[in-house]
Amino acid sequence: MQRSFIRSKQKRYIAIRNVTILSVIANLLLTIVKITFGVIGHSQALIADGIHSFSNLAIDAMVLLAAKYSLLAPDARHPYGHGRYETLVTLAAGLLLIVMAIGLFSEAYEHLIGHKASSEPTSIILIIAFTAIIIKEAIYHYTIYVANKVNSPMLIANAWHHRSDALSSSLVFISVLGSMAGYLWLDAVATIIIAIMIAYIGFEECLPAINKLIDSSIKKEKLLEIKKIVESVDGVHSMYQLRTRKMGINILIDMHIIVAPRISISEGHRISEIVRTNLLDEIEEVIDVLVHVKPKHANTSLNLPQRSEIIPNLQRQPIDNIDKIENVTLHYLENKLSLDVDLPLNIIQNNNQAQLLSQQFAKFIANEPKIQAINIYYHGTNYNSPQIFQIEELRNFIQIKD
Structure with missing residues (x-):
């Protein structure tokens, strides 16, 4: 079972690694293209979208590291394994999105309120935005498929980064169309909407990760x-x-x-x-x-005596054949203590001797108010013998069976 589990973890790592490497390549190319043509094509929204892709690239790197280190076996310092590397990366990814969103929102809001002049975006921005939508949506679906297959919340979070990137590229596409129609302020508005959307996704990722880190219960x-x-x-x-x-x-x-x-x-x-x-x-x-x-019924008072106190006291009692006791079992039930005493059958020659022994044990517990009952069990030297006695006496604590 353990070997199968390790192989499963290795396959899981390989699946996460492969889909993340694909994501790295896509995000790297999109980051370069979006920021470069955002500057050339005069689109603040595309630049913001490029920064979004760059944040996804940084998250991809963290996902690769977390997938690798979470595979490590438990050790002396990490007896439960290294699974929380994934949780930490999910939290870090969410925080990075929130910080990035605040920066984008601030810049776009200042641009919008300050009535800074905006240049009209060029048509190449439309082509880049549309291409980015297709690429990112395709990677989102593939990543979600792999994430569900390997049960990785970290990879699901990363998949939603691709979906958010596709949505932000959609906003860029719409804002460019509006700007080309003369509504230049749409570029800043699109950037603000992208920032809010990114911040929301960041919070959605942070909250479950925080719950895991503070040991919240499962569903x-x-x-x-x-x-x-x-x-x-x-x-x-x-x-x-x-x-x-x-x-x-x-x-x-x-x-x-x-x-x-x-x-x-x-x-x-x-x-x-x-x-x-x-x-x-x-x-x-x-x-x-x-x-x-x-x-069941083991609501035990801590004031009841322990074995280290009971056995020496029992051995000091003037009870016949006390040294022949083979075992004493203590039962702490319903805030009461009872004893099961095992004795060999050959010490009892007749019923009168058994009754005498029961009286001696009765006298012992009469002086021990914390002991409610003693049950004495006799057995033959051959444990397959059907002869088993229980001696019944005072307060129904000793019984006899043929």
Whole structure:
């Protein structure tokens, strides 16, 4: 399973790298062409569009780096891997768009309010803007296709940069037509609209990235899917305190499950392992699951004594064959403490001796108000023997079975 996961990550990186390299080439050419002909053709909107393409070029570089470093395996300093490189790049890309939008808006607004003279854009601007629309829209669709295929929010964000570039080129096209018709102010208005659009996309990218960095939970639909998987496991009574967080595209989970109150630690651990394995197998994005096992009714007071206090005290009691005790299991349930004591059957010769032993244990717990009950279990030297006794005595804490 681990090898398959690594291969999947490598294929994911290759897919992101290939589509981003295509984006780099397109953005580099468009940046040069837009800014150059924006100056030559007297179009402030095309220059702004060229700066937009340049910002996309910078973001492409960050995407390539993030895709590479997020592939790194977990290490001592990064035990959960490097998935947040993608989140950081998404945040940086959004912030870069916002900063760029503020600059474009400020310059265009000053140009519009200051009534600065504008030169009429040339017809070559129309050809460049139309070509940019076709190229960017095509790259948008291809990038979205790859992003959905590899489940990359970072690549989806980058795809929307291409869509915003196509939209801004559309505004350039419209503004140039208006300017050529004598409405020279349309160039500045188009620049302002482009700036607002870029800022909006920047905020749309920043907010989810910030939520991931502050460990916001995953969507409700995915939480319900997790709950369904967990509660379908045999032995799980219920679950609570389900907490999730994102690490790039990956999901980390921790939760508490409720199990039967008197099962063994090993059975409880096995149930938790089945829960963990099922989540890892059935939800592709999940890479780590921490399951806390809690017995039903285990609302335990911290004032109850621990094993290190109980066992030495028990061993000091004047109880027959106290040194023959093979195991003591402590149960902390409903703010009460009870003990299961295992003894060999061969120490009991008759029922009277069993009753005497029960009275000695009864006297012990009478002096120990924090212990509610003791259950004594006898077994033969052959564990397959059907002979098992429980001694019943004071306050129903000791029972006997044939």
